[in-house]
Amino acid sequence: MTKVVIIDAAECIRARVIGPTGAEHRRLANRVMEEALNRANLHFEEIAYVVATGYGRINVPFADRQITELTCHARGVYQLFPTVSIAIDIGGQDAKGLKIKKGKLVDFVMNDRCAAGTGRFLEVLANTLGLKLDDLGGISLQATSKIKISSICTVFAQQEVMAYLAKGTPLPDIVAGLHDAIASRVVKMITRLKIEPDVVFTGGVAKNIGVVQALKQNLGLEVFVPAEPLLTGAVGAALLGKELVLKARERGEVIAAKERRLEEVTFFR
Amino acid sequence: MVVNRKGIERIKEIYQDRASRAQELKAGGKQVMGYLCIYPVLEMLTALDIVPFRILGQMSEPITKADACLPTIVCPFIRSTLDLGLKGKYDFMDGVVMAHVCDVGEKTSHIWRTYLNPPYYYFLDVPHTTHLAAQEQMKEQIKTLRQTLEDFTGKKITAAKLKQAIDLHNQQRALVRELYDLRKPDPPLISGAETLQTMVALMSIPVAEGNDLLKQVISEVKQRKNKLSKKPRLLIWGSIIDNVALVEMIESAGANVVMDDICVGSRAFFPAVAQTDDPLDGLAYRYLVELKCPRTFREATYGETKKDYIQDLESRFGYIKEYIRDWNVNGVILQAVRYCDIHGYEVPAVRDYLDHIGTPHIYLEHDYSEAALAPLRTRVQAFLELLG
Structure with a gap:
């Protein structure tokens, strides 16, 4: 399953989406992201930072950083408990x-x-x-x-x-x-x-x-058991992303982020 | 056109085609002998001008022949060595010095003899404990090794030749330490992968050539311009690593491997042979007591420390603490080839010791196969994330 969680500066969850993954990780990551943006009523440019996690973390073309699911789960679970x-x-x-x-x-x-x-x-x-x-x-x-x-x-x-x-x-x-x-x-x-x-x-x-x-x-x-046990990794990834952005701002730096584009990418070409 | 490569370039050349130099020397009339693990006493081979060639496996090559004569649920490294032997990859060797290293090594030695029937074969029956009687037995074994080698070659190992060989090997050990010192700065001057390639190369060529090559590598590395970057500094402990794939995976995940406790590395080269009246005493002590492979059972102050676990750990693994301090290690990767029981027994104790001294660690088990390394990457990355 591919999950997306979007949080805001107050750590409120603005969107949560769970979609199937399938063999074409890359394209699906796109679709689930689009869906999440729609639900949150946000433009992609408004997203400050994207952290990808899990087995498919290297196949999320629009992610700014990859962090393993172990670190993300730990952060997500700690937030809830x-x-x-x-x-x-x-x-x-x-x-x-x-x-x-x-x-x-x-x-x-x-x-x-x-x-x-x-x-x-x-x-x-x-x-x-x-x-x-x-x-x-x-x-x-x-x-x-x-x-x-x-x-x-x-x-x-x-x-x-x-x-x-x-x-x-x-x-x-x-x-x-x-x-x-x-x-x-x-x-x-x-x-x-x-x-x-x-x-x-x-x-x-x-x-x-x-x-x-x-x-x-x-x-x-x-x-x-959290109310949504499938989402803790994504929640943790979002929180770690937020923390990275805030830390960079504290140091007066601009965190390097990719251009916000959602393209259909596939490795079956 | 023959290109004379030097230093690291030459190391990589030998690493890519390990047997090339030995086969060249063989064609020129020299004898080459294979040896299993780090227990065969190489000084005896060098004293007779025989090229010692360590029998290693090949992670990238599927095991297809060895399964006919070895169980599949034993050490895949040893299975790979026998597989290469059965495929004729070691046919250039004039003989082998095998050893009672671990159970699989012992059984495989005999199977090697049965199936490959080398012109010279010696089985060094290395004791599994280190007390005095065991040291005596080791010495006797080395004496017999010497005798059978003399009989096989028709040459004598004179006291002078043996002394010269011991000096040459000790010189190599000192040079390897010098190379390892270049891993102490932050960032290190040489990567873990390059160090491993150097160790494999040293185990594939005559010791004197290895010494010259080491000197080139050391001066080349010291003058390097393109430096590595600062990353978490790791020590790798455990079973044999004879292929760079694992180390490259770890380093590409965002770490510098700056120290090792493995037998294609510090474990094989750090201990030197002490000068003793009877050189066999120094050799027996070095090869039995000072080589720190868990195939040998050790406990602190023999028989006395059952009540003090930490003291026992301290005496068995204190050297690892020194490595961690001297090489400024941030974390330890414990790794074992699947079914390596000797390392398996040691893992909980090493973990307890690392907890005791406060060094983070993870344990990885792998199948001695390049393809099977991918799932380990997540663990290594998560470990690096928790190191911060």
Whole structure:
């Protein structure tokens, strides 16, 4: 997904847009930006600074600067939860644990090499179960017990799930087991960061109430989820952009920004 | 037309085609011997005028032959070396000195012997601890190495020749330190990638030639006009790095790699051989005790420090603190080739030590493949962002 957040000097969000990404990052970044400008009722020239983040950050042609999603998430989460110590972000393709002290990222762990423990794991297995991704959370709440998934690999987990289906295990118990598998993997991964409250959970998977519950159980701690868990990275990028501009102004400098043009660019030419 | 390149240009030439010089010397009648890791005692080869040639892998080349005789879930670096051997890339060598470095190295040595049947083969059975009995065993092993080399070549390693070889290698070690001193200023005078290329080149040519080349490189680097820019200063610790791809990725993300603790770098060159009445004592001590690869088990004040973890860490990794201080290091990248268990065991301890001395660090695991480096870039960039 491609997200755009526009903030003003008072840190008020003027527009937020979430659009699909697809293979043509560059062109889509354009469209989502246009949409955000329309919603904010702004001209592109009025935007002081553009920070791009995430996997596609180098494919945003109109960005003034790229900052990694780890730094941006940390900043965004801190804005929403100033008491945050640990942020867990589970998205479609990776899982991250961030240690945040006084709003600054001080350490992190990341799994970006394998679908296990990410949103993709749930996507694949929802498909196996013939369920919609969005329904998984609700279904898991009806579970009376939960299955144990022992395989780390998504493909092998799929085989385990099929074996449970063959045995006639109720769907809610299987789904609850999958949520527990994700939560326990992520908790294991982030243990090195020395987990302390407050814990904040973001990313697309944070919309799944079943995983939120499983994380609480695995951590033995309260887990806070922002109202829009997909947007924290974009919010953080916008805030860091604002801070860069203000710092430059304090020093009496003009921050180098690109010409404000939105062109259709593609690498498929 | 033969172009006589000098200094860094020559280093890059050798780095691009590692075997070229050794093959040239071989064609001129010299013997060339391969060696695995940093434990084989190179002074013995140099004393017999044999060219020591370090067996390295090739990150950019897919492993296609080695999987037939090695499990796939072991160190991809070692798999790559055997793969190159099986593909005939090391056919110019007159023999190999292998060593019990790590388990995969040990097994692969034997597989190498079985499949490639080199004219000369020696397996240096390096002990895994450093106490006195182990040092004695190391010395005995070196004695046998000397004997078998003499038998193979029909030449004697006289005391004078051995002394000369030790001096030559010590001179190289001192020159490498001198080169590393040029990484101390901010910005450093030489990049991490160029330093690594220099280390690879030194491991591909006779030591005397390496010394001349090092002198050229040092004076060239000192007079450089186009300086590097100031960036966060990093130390890289861990498994072997024999290809510039990883270091280039780190430096292009916005850092200067100013120091290393790896075996194609300071780990291989910093310790010198001390003058001892019996030169084998100095050699055994240097190669067993002073080489700091985690393949050797160490603990502080043997047997006494179980209750004091920090003291134990201090005695094992205190030298890293000195590197951090002397090279003004802002952060450490711990990296290991996937399945490198010896470094894997050491990572938590090194991390605890770096936390103790207050140096930021990250740990990266990689597949010994150029293509697989891209996902690591985000981590390196985020690390540089948190260094500020």
